[in-house]
Amino acid sequence: MKKKKIVLGITGSIAAFKTPEIVRILKKKGFDVACVLTPAASQFVTPFVLSALSGEKAVSDMFDPDAAHISHLKMAEEADLFLIAPASAATLARCAQGIAEDMVSVVYLATKAPVLMAPAMHDTMWNHPATQKNVEILKERGAKFVGPIEGDLADGSSGPGRMSDVNEIVRMAERIVS
Numbered sequence: 125m126k127k128k129k130i131v132l133g134i135t136g137s138i139a140a141f142k143t144p145e146i147v148r149i150l151k152k153k154g155f156d157v158a159c160v161l162t163p164a165a166s167q168f169v170t171p172f173v174l175s176a177l178s179g180e181k182a183v184s185d186m187f188d189p190d191a192a193h194i195s196h197l198k199m200a201e202e203a204d205l206f207l208i209a210p211a212s213a214a215t216l217a218r219c220a221q222g223i224a225e226d227m228v229s230v231v232y233l234a235t236k237a238p239v240l241m242a243p244a245m246h247d248t249m250w251n252h253p254a255t256q257k258n259v260e261i262l263k264e265r266g267a268k269f270v271g272p273i274e275g276d277l278a279d280g281s282s283g284p285g286r287m288s289d290v291n292e293i294v295r296m297a298e299r300i301v302s
């Protein structure tokens with residue numbers, strides 16, 4: 125039987141360092157996984173690590189000549205789920221407004237697969253009316269959300285904005301795909 129494919133979109137949050145673990149768990153559970161990153165995300169986690177764990181080239185630079193064979197449209201079409209984890213405030217805004225300017229927002233716009241987003245940001249950014257409006261728009265258009273949760277944030281403060289636990293994200297992803 126053909127394996128289900130999860131395309132993982134990674135954006136510029138400090139929580140991106142947890143994504144290799146998401147890839148590892150999804151692979152262990154028998155999913156095919158392919159990663160796309162925003163340029164900001166690749167400051168937090170390397171495409172090399174994600175490629176090694178997923179077995180597929182992780183693409184960050186849309187115009188990378190070595191990735192020209194990996195069409196964002198093909199990736200969007202092959203996905204059984206597009207999981208964006210962590211989802212930054214900027215990416216939520218881009219997706220809500222239809223601004224397709226990096227691999228993550230392009231795949232979001234191009235895919236017909238279900239979309240699951242795991243936001244991660246400081247609580248001030250999460251609570252901002254602009255972010256809340258973008259989340260409302262994305263939910264209206266069918267995107268599902270997991271988290272964010274209350275907890276320790278990167279600057280040592282605490283509040284809603286922490287990315288959900290990786291196992292919870294994987295559980296939600298599995299539920300949607302099956």
Ligand SMILES: Cc1cc2nc3c(=O)[nH]c(=O)nc-3n(C[C@H](O)[C@H](O)[C@H](O)COP(=O)(O)O)c2cc1C
Pocket residue numbers: 134135136137138139162163164165211212213214215216226244245246249278
């Ligand atoms: C150390 C550091 C941590 C950051 N953490 C977050 C974060 O958790 N969530 C967020 O929305 N933005 C965070 N940012 C800001 C984003 O990286 C920035 O808005 C970037 O433009 C996001 O781009 P992207 O959505 O294309 O990945 C952080 C920036 C820095 C320097």
